[in-house]
Amino acid sequence: MLARLALLVLAVQISGCALPAREKAGALRAEVVARLGPPTASFPLPSGERLLYSELPAGFAAYNLDFDASGRLVRNEQVLTQARFENLPVGIWTTADVQRTFGAPLRVERVARFEGDIWTYRFRQNSDPRLAHVHLDRQGVVRLVMFTDELPHFDNARD
CATH class of the missing domain: 3.30.1450.10 (Beta-lactamase Inhibitory Protein; Chain:B, domain 1)
Incomplete structure (x- = not known):
């Protein structure tokens, strides 16, 4: 029972760490989506794709995560x-x-x-x-x- 509780607490803590702001250049698109979940929106770019993660309506931030054609994160901007x-x-x-x-x-x-x-x-x-x-x-x-x-x-x- 105690082990299950510890695993539950750990899972909650880990899920709380998945923030768009923490994604680093070079990360693979599939790994980012696995950590953050589906984006609020996605848009094609001339040389790749933009995933937008927005905190609206309740929050105050929106992150553009831009990926190149090979699916690597090249820019992360609030x-x-x-x-x-x-x-x-x-x-x-x-x-x-x-x-x-x-x-x-x-x-x-x-x-x-x-x-x-x-x-x-x-x-x-x-x-x-x-x-x-x-x-x-x-x-x-x-x-x-x-x-x-x-x-x-x-x-x-x-x-």
């Missing part, structure tokens, strides 16, 4: 950052570029003063929760990126 959103090519990037880089948004909204969709992503700047709002016009071209602080959610409902 992309939900202020710098990445600030450097998004406005007027050039499309919906497909945004999704291939950041994955699916936390939410998609519309407002009266903009004709198109606003894709919102959560991220952390230092330890502060923030939101990036990517404005995509009707043709799916990025027109604006804005930032706001994510306000805490308070549930004032009474039982």
Whole structure:
């Protein structure tokens, strides 16, 4: 009985160690997927494939793991950052570029003063929760990126 409990605790600890951030260059695609499970999304690249592991909607990170044609990891990047959103090519990037880089948004909204969709992503700047709002016009071209602080959610409902 004690041995089974020890094995269960070890299995939980090992599974908790499987994080996209820990994957190193040179790792084989099959081994990465075996450790991390299926990706949130995958995208073909000119010279390989991108596996995206996103923590949204509850988390604040998304990792792009880029593999070459032979299935070896060549790049591992956490992309939900202020710098990445600030450097998004406005007027050039499309919906497909945004999704291939950041994955699916936390939410998609519309407002009266903009004709198109606003894709919102959560991220952390230092330890502060923030939101990036990517404005995509009707043709799916990025027109604006804005930032706001994510306000805490308070549930004032009474039982």
